[in-house]
Amino acid sequence: MISANKVNKSFGKLKVLNEVSFTSNSGQCIALIGPNGCGKTTFIKCVLGMVVPDTGTITVMGKDVASGWQYRSEVGYMPQVGRYPENMQIGQVIEMLTDIRQSNKTIDDDLISAFALKALYHKRMRTLSGGTMQKVSAAIAFLFGASVLILDEPTAGLDPVASEILKEKVLAEKARGKLILITSHILSELDELISDIVYMQDGSILLYKTLNALKEETGETKLSRAIAQIMTNKPS
Amino acid sequence: MIKIIKYILLDILRNKMVLGYAVFLFAITFTVFSLEDSTQKGLLSMLNLVLFIVPLVSVIFSTIYVYNSSEFIELLVSQPLKRSSIWLSIFVGLAGALSLAFFAGAGLPMLFYEPSPTGLMLLLMGLLISVIFVAIAMLAAVHTRDKAKGIGFAILLWIYFSLLFDGLVLFLLFQFADYPLEKAMIGISALNPIDLGRILVLLKMDVSALMGYTGAVFKEFYGTDKGLIVSLSVMVLWIALPLLYSLKKFNRKDL
Numbered sequence: 001m002i003s004a005n006k007v008n009k010s011f012g013k014l015k016v017l018n019e020v021s022f023t024s025n026s027g028q029c030i031a032l033i034g035p036n037g038c039g040k041t042t043f044i045k046c047v048l049g050m051v052v053p054d055t056g057t058i059t060v061m062g063k064d065v066a067s068g069w070q071y072r073s074e075v076g077y078m079p080q081v082g083r084y085p086e087n088m089q090i091g092q093v094i095e096m097l098t099d100i101r102q103s104n105k106t107i108d109d110d111l112i113s114a115f116a117l118k119a120l121y122h123k124r125m126r127t128l129s130g131g132t133m134q135k136v137s138a139a140i141a142f143l144f145g146a147s148v149l150i151l152d153e154p155t156a157g158l159d160p161v162a163s164e165i166l167k168e169k170v171l172a173e174k175a176r177g178k179l180i181l182i183t184s185h186i187l188s189e190l191d192e193l194i195s196d197i198v199y200m201q202d203g204s205i206l207l208y209k210t211l212n213a214l215k216e217e218t219g220e221t222k223l224s225r226a227i228a229q230i231m232t233n234k235p236s
Numbered sequence: 237m238i239k240i241i242k243y244i245l246l247d248i249l250r251n252k253m254v255l256g257y258a259v260f261l262f263a264i265t266f267t268v269f270s271l272e273d274s275t276q277k278g279l280l281s282m283l284n285l286v287l288f289i290v291p292l293v294s295v296i297f298s299t300i301y302v303y304n305s306s307e308f309i310e311l312l313v314s315q316p317l318k319r320s321s322i323w324l325s326i327f328v329g330l331a332g333a334l335s336l337a338f339f340a341g342a343g344l345p346m347l348f349y350e351p352s353p354t355g356l357m358l359l360l361m362g363l364l365i366s367v368i369f370v371a372i373a374m375l376a377a378v379h380t381r382d383k384a385k386g387i388g389f390a391i392l393l394w395i396y397f398s399l400l401f402d403g404l405v406l407f408l409l410f411q412f413a414d415y416p417l418e419k420a421m422i423g424i425s426a427l428n429p430i431d432l433g434r435i436l437v438l439l440k441m442d443v444s445a446l447m448g449y450t451g452a453v454f455k456e457f458y459g460t461d462k463g464l465i466v467s468l469s470v471m472v473l474w475i476a477l478p479l480l481y482s483l484k485k486f487n488r489k490d491l
Contacts, residue, residue, distance in 0.1 A: 051491070083307035083310050085305065085307055100243075
């Protein structure tokens with residue numbers, strides 16, 4: 001449902017994305033991993049149309065990202081660091097987004113109730129702790145029943161209970177045949193979630209395999225071990 | 237798009253700045269008109285205030301607002317909304333709020349004391365200049381990522397239009413005093429919306445005789461209906477060009 005074709009992006013002299021090509025289909029749950037600054041977030045922002053690629057095309061559900069905007073009603077996005085209008089209350093932000101998106105699908109407020117956000121609805125965004133902000137971001141990402149979910153480091157800053165709730169939710173959505181794209185540095189928690197793995201370094205995709213194939217090739221049972229082996233044996 | 241405008245207007249009005257600006261204008265307008273015994277004189281004082289304060293408040297408030305709502309813009313961009321409609325909604329919200337503040341603060345007392353063609357012209361110029369400087373502020377804000385730099389740039393633009401430009405024109409006039417510059421002055425005055433506004437109001441006041449031969453040339457051109465239409469179109473261009481250029485920039489901007 002997401003496909004990228006030879007996407008390039010530079011910020012000044014720094015080349016962030018280098019000929020990135022990538023395809024994915026519904027039902028996949030893809031982990032996007034790689035060292036800091038390898039272009040994961042930039043790639044995600046390109047998919048969302050927040051960053052405009054220099055060359056190359058990205059399509060989401062067959063629609064070109066550069067020319068359209070309607071495709072974003074099928075995308076739920078949880079940013080790495082949530083940034084919201086500071087003097088709005090949680091309830092107002094959620095209400096506003098519901099009003100703007102006007103999706104005819106039913107509102108999926110599982111996470112709002114699971115995180116007990118209703119009790120915090122009157123709090124202003126600027127007073128929230130990092131973890132609560134992440135909860136709000138997660139709840140918004142899942143709110144509109146989008147068929148593509150993009151989660152940028154979803155569990156960073158969440159307490160163990162909350163990250164367990166979020167993982168359950170991701171598994172449930174995966175079972176419904178949605179495409180889920182997750183970036184994370186905590187490999188152990190990805191093990192049970194993902195079906196495929198993408199490893200990026202210096203703006204290029206070095207590896208794109210299913211989890212099972214990767215484990216078979218390396219002979220490891222844990223994702224972290226398998227990745228460690230790939231990274232050390234990497235042909236230079 | 238109407239929904240985004242609604243949220244932006246609500247957000248601006250929640251900010252007490254605009255309300256304060258309206259109250260300030262209201263107080264000044266009332267004071268000026270009660271101090272002067274002839275309303276014509278009051279109008280002249282108002283003209284200088286309007287051409288000085290309105291662009292300043294408009295340009296600074298808009299620039300700061302655009303920078304402060306970067307989170308809001310980021311949130312909206314990741315939603316199924318067209319980038320152009322987000323940017324245009326911000327423009328409509330800002331222009332609407334500031335024009336409304338000017339109309340309520342300065343326009344209503346002006347209509348009360350001096351409902352003449354001159355008063356109406358001054359009101360129209362105030363509204364147009366509010367909107368023009370919102371467009372210029374949005375251009376400054378989209379151009380630089382750094383907030384301090386962007387606000388500095390906006391203030392610089394205001395200084396250029398309200399102070400430096402007149403100095404440059406005077407310099408030109410003195411340097412080329414031997415040549416007939418009167419016709420050229422019409423073209424040059426179109427390069428500054430504040431000057432254009434001042435000329436249009438002064439011509440309505442029938443004090444153009446004070447401006448010498450150039451004033452007569454101005455009167456001959458701007459005093460006619462055709463001249464009025466041309467100059468109003470130039471002011472609309474002053475809104476449209478910065479706005480369209482900033483829109484083009486915003487559509488390619490990385491957030």
